[in-house]
Amino acid sequence: MRPKPITYHSPKTVERALELLSAHSMVLNGGQAIIPTLRMRVVNPLALVDIKGIPELSSTVEVADTGIRVGPRVTIDRLMNWPGIAEVAPVLREAGAALADAQIRAQGTAVGSLCWADPRANYPVAFLALKAVVSAVGSKGRRDIEIDDFFAGYRANVLQDELVMSVTCPGTTRLGFSTYREFSRQINDVCIVNIAVSEVDGELRVAVGGLDKRPQLVPSAAGVMANLEEPATSEAFMAALSTRPVAPIEDGQGSPEFKLALIAELLVEIAAEYREAKA
Numbered sequence: 001m002r003p004k005p006i007t008y009h010s011p012k013t014v015e016r017a018l019e020l021l022s023a024h025s026m027v028l029n030g031g032q033a034i035i036p037t038l039r040m041r042v043v044n045p046l047a048l049v050d051i052k053g054i055p056e057l058s059s060t061v062e063v064a065d066t067g068i069r070v071g072p073r074v075t076i077d078r079l080m081n082w083p084g085i086a087e088v089a090p091v092l093r094e095a096g097a098a099l100a101d102a103q104i105r106a107q108g109t110a111v112g113s114l115c116w117a118d119p120r121a122n123y124p125v126a127f128l129a130l131k132a133v134v135s136a137v138g139s140k141g142r143r144d145i146e147i148d149d150f151f152a153g154y155r156a157n158v159l160q161d162e163l164v165m166s167v168t169c170p171g172t173t174r175l176g177f178s179t180y181r182e183f184s185r186q187i188n189d190v191c192i193v194n195i196a197v198s199e200v201d202g203e204l205r206v207a208v209g210g211l212d213k214r215p216q217l218v219p220s221a222a223g224v225m226a227n228l229e230e231p232a233t234s235e236a237f238m239a240a241l242s243t244r245p246v247a248p249i250e251d252g253q254g255s256p257e258f259k260l261a262l263i264a265e266l267l268v269e270i271a272a273e274y275r276e277a278k279a
Contacts, residue, residue, distance in 0.1 A: 006038075006044075006045060006046065006047065006048055007046060007047040007048070008047070008048050008050065009047060009048065009049050009050065010050045010052075010053055011049065011050075011051070011053075011054065012053060012054060012055075013054060013056065014054055014056050014057070014137065014163060017049055017051055017054060017163060018137070018138060018139055018161065018162075018163065020047065020049045021049060021161040021162075021163075022046075022047070022161060023161075024045055024046040024047065025045055025046060025047040025048070025049055026043065026045040026047075026048055026049070027048075027049050027051055027115070027163070028048045028049065028050040028051065028052070029051055029052060029072065029073065029109050029111070029112040029115075030075065030107045030108035030109040030112045031107065031108075032103070032104045032107055032108035032112075033108070033112065033113070033116045033118065033121075034048075034116075051072070051073075051163065052073065057071065057072045057073050057163070057165070058071025058072065058073065058074070058165075058166065059071050059073035059074055059075075059078070060074065061074055061078070061079060061082040061085065063082065063083070063084040063085065063088055064171060065171045066171045067168050067169055067170055067171040068085070068088060068089055068092075068130075068168065068169040068171070069166050069167070069168045070110055070111060070166060070167045070168075070169075071111070071166055072109065072111040072112075072163070072164050072165065072166065072167075073109060073111075074109060074110055074111065075105070075106060075107065075108065075109055075110075076096045076099060076104065076105045076106075076108050076109065076110055076113070076123075077096070077102075077105040077106050079092055079093075079096060079110045080092065080093040080095075080096030080097060080105070081093075088171075089130060089169060089178050089198070090178045090179060090180075091126050091129060091130065091178040091179055091180045091196050091197070091198055092110070092123075092126055092130075094179060094180035095122040095123055095125075095126040095180045095196065096110070096122070098122055098180065098182050098191070098194075099122060110123045110127075110167075111123075111164050111167055114127050114134070114150075114164075114167060115157055115159065115164060116155060117150075117151050117152075117154075117155050117156055117157045117214065117215075118155055119154065119155075119209050119210060119211075119212060119213060119214055119215055119249060120190055120191055120192070120193070120194060120209050120210045120251075121209070122180070122182070122191075122194065124151070124209060124215040125180075125194055125195065125196040125207040125208065125209040125215045126180055126196045126207075127147055127167060127169070128147050128148070128151075128196065128205070128207040128215050128217060129178075129196035129197055129198040129200075129205045129206070129207040130147075130169040130170070130178075130196075130198050130200060130205075131147060131148075131169065131170060131198070131200045131201075131203075131205060132147040132167050132168060132169045133145065133146060133147065133167070133168045133169075134147060134150055134164055134166075134167050135164065135165045135166045135167070135168065136159055136162040136163060136164050136165065137162060137163055137165050138159075138160065138161055138162035138163070139161065142165070143162075145158060148217065151214040151215060152214070153213050153214060154213040154214065154249065156214075169200075170200050170201060176198060176199025176200060176202075176204075177197065177198065177199040177204070177274050177277050177278075178197070178198040178199065179196070179197055179198075179270060179273065180194070180195070180196045180197075181194065181195045181266045181269065181270060182194035182195070182266075183262045183266060191209075191210065192210055192253045192254060192259060192262060193208065193209065193210035193211065193259050193262045193263050193266070194208070194209045194210060195207065195208050195209075195263060195266050195267065195270065197222075197225070197270050197274070203222075204222040204225060204226045204274075205217060205222060206218050206219075206221045206222040206225065206267070208221075208241075208263055210249075210251075210253070210259055210263075211241075211249075211256065211259050211260065211263065212244075212249065213249050216244060218240065218241060218244050220240035220241075220243045220244070221237055221240040221241060221267060223240065224236045224237055224240050224267075224271070225267065225270065225271045225274055228275055228278055231271070231272065231275065232267070232268060232271035232272075233268065234261070234264040234265055234267075234268050235264075237263070237264040237267040237268065237271075238260060238261070238264045241260050241263060241264065242260075
């Protein structure tokens with residue numbers, strides 16, 4: 001049975017875009033995740049709603065003491081090179097730099113990556129570690145969604161016919177530790193696992209991706225890292241990781257045990273960097 005043709009819409013206002021959204025439509029922003037999945041028939045929406053031409057949707061970044069505000073049309077390249085980002089929240093720059101494909105950086109958006117909610121994507125774990133707040137608008141008005149409540153499953157979020165207007169991170173990240181790591185088999189390949197670590201309002205947040213159906217905070221791993229009395233070991237991190245709820249993804253990238261070992265080794269590297277920063 002042949003799939004139904006996809007209807008393409010390019011609204012000029014947020015109001016019109018919201019009218020076109022439904023359970024059978026998808027939002028097209030940078031398109032670097034959606035277009036390949038459309039080509040491979042992984043998804044088959046009835047309509048695409050292209051939001052790139054909506055002036056109300058910001059393509060700028062605001063960096064201030066009160067926070068970092070990222071507009072929905074900010075490309076990855078623009079975010080990682082925005083003045084002050086490297087000093088305020090290095091994790092946002094490092095997450096972008098880990099993407100070896102220049103086209104993805106130039107066309108893909110950080111907010112689009114977040115909304116796509118792939119558990120191995122760079123920006124879901126980065127924003128999770130930064131304790132971001134997602135501001136969305138829908139037919140029922142605006143609402144702010146804590147990042148801890150944003151992910152709903154594999155490539156799924158809690159948005160319901162809504163558009164993201166901005167993603168805001170607390171301004172106090174300037175005072176804390178912040179970094180990103182990932183492991184890939186080869187350059188320009190999707191990573192197997194990734195980690196983002198940030199210190200926000202005195203709280204050390206460790207976010208991991210690639211282990212479960214959604215990016216996940218691991219407070220027990222943050223506790224191991226925050227203990228500066230003795231160097232953290234891979235065994236300690238393996239024990240900490242084993243305490244988290246498990247919903248492993250079957251992606252052909254390795255067994256859960258293999259991925260846990262990768263995460264633990266990366267955490268040892270980050271913990272050493274964290275100890276040095278706090279010395």
